[in-house]
Amino acid sequence: MTKQPAGALLFVLTCAMGVGPLLNYGLSATSPLIIEDLDISEGQFGLLATAIFASAALSSMWLGRLSDRISNRAQLILIFAGTALALVVGALAHDYWVLLVAAVLAGPAQAISNPTTNRIIIHNVPPHKRPGWIGVKQSGVQGSQLFAGLFFPAMSLWLGWQGATGLAAVVALALLFYGLRRLPDEKPVTTAAPPAGRAAPPAEPGKGFPLAVWLFAGYAFLSGLGMQATNVYLPLFTVRELGFSLLLGGIAAGVSGIVGVTSRILWGRQMAKGVRASTLLILLGVGAVLGAAALLSAGEFGAPALLWLGVALHGATILGTNVVIMAGVMKVVPAARVGAATGVISMGMYAGFATGPLLTGLLLELTGDFNTGWIFVGTGYALCVVLALFLRRHGNRSGVPR
Incomplete structure (x- = not known):
């Protein structure tokens, strides 16, 4: 009988998801300090993200395929040590271009985190527990947001933003040593059939994945646009538009992280109960539109209450989309290809992550305020709703729950 995975493994997977975005x-969280210290514009700051x-x-796609072939230990080293390296380079950055190098180095460590953790779950966790595990491990990203929102501003007041970044590298390495000790024994990767009672979904001609995978990737792209635009510029927005202090701006980001941790666990439980992914994605998209509207109104009317409402909705809705998407993809691809399929979705997600802050920064420079940026974010979320409706219609036609 296979030994059930321990809670320590779930903690390692949660940290593996959270360490990459540090x-x-x-x-x-320290954007006002960095912009002033390096004498850069908001658009240049957005270019870092x-x-x-x-x-x-x-x-993403290459690393997703790689995750189906190399050991879990090797992947964990790529995630944690890669992040630590990026943080060390960032800590040494006295020029903008060095910080850009650190940003480029941080990308692959994040790209492989979803394929790695999904692969470990599908080979070590019983099917009925997987959505719950996904909800918890995906909450590591928001746990990281909470940690960073509190840790970096506080440490920056003591050590400067570069010292805080270097100290974060030490945290990443400590987590690596812990994680390597807690990984389960490696299981052989097979091309076994999907769970009993359900045939593997047919591959799309010329693509190798079901259409649902590409629809999930599209949703990940659109939601990623607004998600990272909000994450990157929220502290700066609170400081400039609402007069918050640096610490309070970091707390605002941290609050969305707290709400995001809870929401990801709750959305994972809904998936475990059998609620269709498309249904949840529709609800999440609508809620995210309302959140963007609240942030727009907060800046327009100078209303902190609307800011906190927008922060809460951001955490409760759009930060929970990855749980639903990752749990959904496990239902439409066989176990032996879950890493590669996750890589496709991660590619869409990170493309959105890259585009959102860049365009929002450019809009901020062109208009001088955040209003156009929040309209851009809300429009992306509205398109998410449209795509989720199409996903639901496609699922109804094919008979495969999505």
């Missing part, structure tokens, strides 16, 4: 969340996620997008 650099981008840390940069966001673009570099991180463009690097992740370009490497």
Whole structure:
């Protein structure tokens, strides 16, 4: 009988998801200091996030396929040590171009985190528990956002933003040593059939994956546009438009992280109960539109209450989309290809992550305020609803729950 995975493994997977974004969340939380210290524009600052996620997008499909072939230990080293390297380079950055190098280095570590953790779950966790595990491990990203929102501003007041970044590298390496000790024994990867009672979905001609995988990837792209645009510019928005302090701006980002942790677990439980992915994605998209509208109104009317409402909706809705998408993809591809399929979705997600902050930064420079940026974010979320409706219609036609 196979030994059931321990809670320590779930903690490792959660950390594997959370450690990769430490650099981008840390940069966001200390954005006013970085912009002033390096004498850069808001658009140049947005380009840092673009570099991180463009690097992740370009490497996602290759790393997704790689994750189906190399050991879990090797993948964990890529995630944690790769992040630590990026943080060290960032800590040494006294020029903008060095920080850009650090951003490029951070991308692949994030790109492989979803394929790695999904692969470990599908080979070590019983099917009925997988959505719950996915919800918890995906919450690591928002746990990282919470940690960064509190850690980086506080440490920056003591050590400067570069010292805070270097200290974060030490945290990443400590987590690596812990994770390597807690990984289960490697299981052989097979091309076994999908779970009993359900045939493998047919591959799309010339693509090798069901259409649902590409629809999930499209949703990941559109939601990623607004998700990272909000994550990157929220602290700066609170400081400039609402007069928040640097610490309070970091707390705003942290609050969305707290809500995001809870929401990802709750959305994972809904998937475990059998609620269709398309149904949840429709609800999440509608809620995200309302969140963007609240942030727009907060800046327009100078209303902190609307800011906190927008932060809460951001955490409760759009930050939960990855759980639904990742749990959904496990239902439409065989176990032996889950890493490669996750790589496709990650490519879409990181392409959105790269595009959102770049365009929002350009809009901020062109208009001088955040209003156009929030309209851009809300429009992307509205298109998510449209795509989820198409996914639901496609699922109804094919008979495969989506």
